[in-house]
Amino acid sequence: MRAIAISGFGQEPELMTLPIPAPGPDDVLVRLHAAGLNPIDWKIADGSFRTSTEDFPLVLGIDGAGVVDKVGPAVTAFRPGDEVYGQFRGSYADYALATPVLAPMPKGMIFSQAAAVPIATTTAYNMVETAKVVPGQIVLVSGATGGVGQQAVQFAVGAGATVIATATADMAEHMRRLGAAELVDHTLRPVAEQVLALHPGGIDAVLDLVSADPVALTELAQTVRPGGTVVTTLFSADPEALAAREIVGVNLNNKAGAELLTLVADLIDAGKLLVRIDNLVSLRDAPSALDRNKAGLSRGKTVIEI
Ligand SMILES: NC(=O)c1ccc[n+]([C@@H]2O[C@H](COP(=O)([O-])OP(=O)(O)OC[C@H]3O[C@@H](n4cnc5c(N)ncnc54)[C@H](OP(=O)(O)O)[C@@H]3O)[C@@H](O)[C@H]2O)c1
Known part of the structure; x- marks a missing residue:
């Protein structure tokens, strides 16, 4: 073969x-x-x-x-x-x-x-579940235009959150179509600075797909208010340091089963997930x-x- x-x-x-x-x-x-x-x-x-x-x-x-x-x-x-x-x-x-x-x-x-x-959509689903997103929360998806990010935006919107997505101008229309309420262009200014300008009181969760460097993740976490959550797929979170700021930090190692695969497939089939x-x-x-x-x-x- x-x-x-x-x-x-x-x-x-x-x-x-x-x-x-x-x-x-x-x-x-x-x-x-x-x-x-x-x-x-x-x-x-x-x-x-x-x-x-x-x-x-x-x-x-x-x-x-x-x-x-x-x-x-x-x-x-x-x-x-x-x-x-x-x-x-x-x-x-x-x-x-x-x-x-x-x-x-x-x-x-x-x-x-x-x-x-399989990997992208189940990871996105598990990130939103891990962050325990509920209606009315404000969630940043960092790396929102990628394979996992586009799905995370849709799951967070589906959970009732106001989603801030990182995106360059050429992807703006598509990200709005996926339900992102606010966009920040990561190539223009630091994302944390832009998010805090939009929400000076802080946001509820960061779903991070790009910060391999713990320093970069710490910077993004500055946007999260006490009681909030930071989930990353890049294993760069320091849960102890975040806990000192009353933030839950999770390094997500995705686990998916056939059941979750079927659940997300049904959503795609029903036109609820692009x-x-x-x-x-x-x-x-x-x-x-x-x-x-x-x-x-x-x-x-x-x-x-x-
Ligand atoms: N731990 C786990 O279980 C697990 C599971 C799945 C994935 N992952 C990891 O998660 C990461 C994301 O996976 P993926 O499949 O979504 O990757 P991907 O599709 O390759 O993501 C690429 C996207 O990231 C965006 N991006 C790059 N740098 C950025 C920045 N500084 N700020 C905002 N956006 C940025 C790019 O947009 P621009 O071109 O506009 O920059 C591009 O749209 C990968 O490192 C992957 O290995 C881990």
Whole structure:
């Protein structure tokens, strides 16, 4: 089968011909039609996010959608021919074994749309849940124009919050369409300064998707009033220091199950949640799509058609 894989951490991802994985008793083997690109894919490739596996060649990609090809004898939930989406062990390939995060694809979805959903949308959902957003609160989404951010804006709006989204002018209209009430352009002035100018009394929560540097996150946290919450996906929060200011700080390591996947799929199917595909590429072009995302040029999801 064709696969985009690395032969070692830090090696360039390349198109390889590899054997189709053989399903074990509990495994579901899927013929993939689309894979979703996430920043963790290039973080795994460059070695900055080490996985437990050291088996090379390592096929890249987690998110994907396709058709069940074979199942192990212990599998009862899926059968060959089922259209499914979820998380895989190497989704940038013709075939991959699914993880337990697998759900039937809703009828209204096409493979490329479904592949864009798993990590970004479930992370966004869990960020808003973690921040315990309630109606009337003011929530900043930092990194709002990205794959996770666009979904976080919609979930926070759905929870009844007034959402401030970071966005450059070219993304303003789209972010308003997603429900953002206020926009701050992170390329013009410090975000914290702009948020405090809008809300001198502070806001209720920051959902951060960009502050790898703890100093940058501390600066954003200055916008949060006592009693508020800061959730980041970049593991840069210092919960103790934030607690001293009566702020709950959470470094979110996303966990999703098939149930959450089904919940978000139903929202998308019902037209209550939009997924913006920013870039649709072929499997051969996946390495350059990874470079593009790493360079910070994505504005929403990148999907690889297989
Ligand atoms: N911990 C977990 O479980 C978990 C789960 C999912 C994702 N993550 C991490 O969360 C991060 C976001 O993921 P993603 O998929 O949303 O990434 P993404 O789609 O690549 O996000 C890119 C977006 O970030 C915006 N951005 C970059 N710098 C910014 C800044 N300083 N201020 C405001 N916006 C900025 C960009 O807009 P401009 O081009 O306009 O700057 C772009 O729209 C990644 O680092 C990812 O690895 C972690």
